[in-house]
């Protein structure tokens with residue numbers, strides 16, 4: 001029996017399916033393969049357009065096979081393989097178009113570089129009859145599984161407030177493909193928070209947002225700082241505040257998500273952002289109000305973190321759905337398109353600007 005009272009790990013498939021990787025870059029190295037090793041998922045081979053990179057990954061993770069092309073990977077894949085696609089957003093559609101009809105695919109976020117690309121990806125998934133999910137793995141971080149368990153048991157009561165606050169110094173140079181893109185911070189980072197909030201509150205009615213670059217990093221013109229209000233009417237209040245240019249040492253860095261409800265609250269430090277990709281320790285704190293007693297915050301020990309354990313959950317949920325072990329696929333492309341629509345609205349709001357002040 002778990003030493004902790006709350007659920008904090010994803011449900012694994014009874015019969016894991018073989019995994020074929022398309023794209024063997026940084027995130028596969030840092031998170032996908034370490035997670036699959038923990039979960040016992042077999043990666044049977046992979047393909048990357050960068051043959052040297054592919055060779056390094058094969059040696060490091062003892063991949064049984066390297067394929068010389070996408071066609072080669074598809075030809076060698078068994079019928080029940082799950083394709084694990086981790087390439088820049090713009091490359092996703094071309095890969096999906098080639099997959100055999102009826103295949104299962106897990107696609108790294110974002111679902112294309114804008115809503116139009118997301119709609120095209122959704123259309124291809126339907127045309128090819130793919131069972132496809134987007135890798136919005138924050139939903140399966142152990143600290144989020146625990147928070148969801150506490151919230152779904154009703155211990156916080158109705159949610160009144162959700163806030164993400166990230167004030168860190170992010171090493172954007174790790175993702176050179178982001179530099180020329182017009183959309184970066186919300187599309188590639190805050191999208192995790194937008195998606196997570198949707199998984200608790202549903203799709204918002206509207207969005208207010210402003211996203212901007214930083215004078216010290218003008219080459220990242222797609223923005224490194226964002227403010228997003230997801231509008232759920234009178235309740236809950238929801239906002240996402242990120243500043244990736246806090247270059248003033250570790251002392252005042254912040255990275256947390258906070259849930260407040262009528263009967264209690266949870267605040268989780270997501271340490272990964274604070275020294276990415278090594279990270280600082282997470283911290284899970286919660287308080288349950290009891291009558292007139294003074295609120296008393298508790299800490300909950302959580303096993304595992306966002307990297308790599310959360311990546312078990314997205315792959316496990318797809319395998320379980322394909323196997324018929326689960327009735328729903330939480331991050332299915334049909335759901336993820338709503339996260340992309342929310343992101344699109346955030347960029348539209350940012351471009352539109354605020355309300356001009358009346359003349360005085």
Ligand SMILES: NC(=O)c1ccc[n+]([C@@H]2O[C@H](COP(=O)([O-])OP(=O)(O)OC[C@H]3O[C@@H](n4cnc5c(N)ncnc54)[C@H](O)[C@@H]3O)[C@@H](O)[C@H]2O)c1
Pocket residue numbers: 022023024025026027028047048049050053086087088089091095108109110135137175176177188
């Ligand atoms: N927490 C997260 O979910 C998370 C974190 C980091 C990156 N990502 C996402 O993962 C994706 C990849 O990011 P990364 O950090 O690994 O980048 P990366 O640049 O390190 O790796 C991308 C890899 O894809 C390969 N590639 C590009 N086009 C290809 C194609 N058509 N076929 C096969 N291989 C191809 C490249 O050669 C490269 O090795 C991005 O979309 C990014 O948004 C997600």
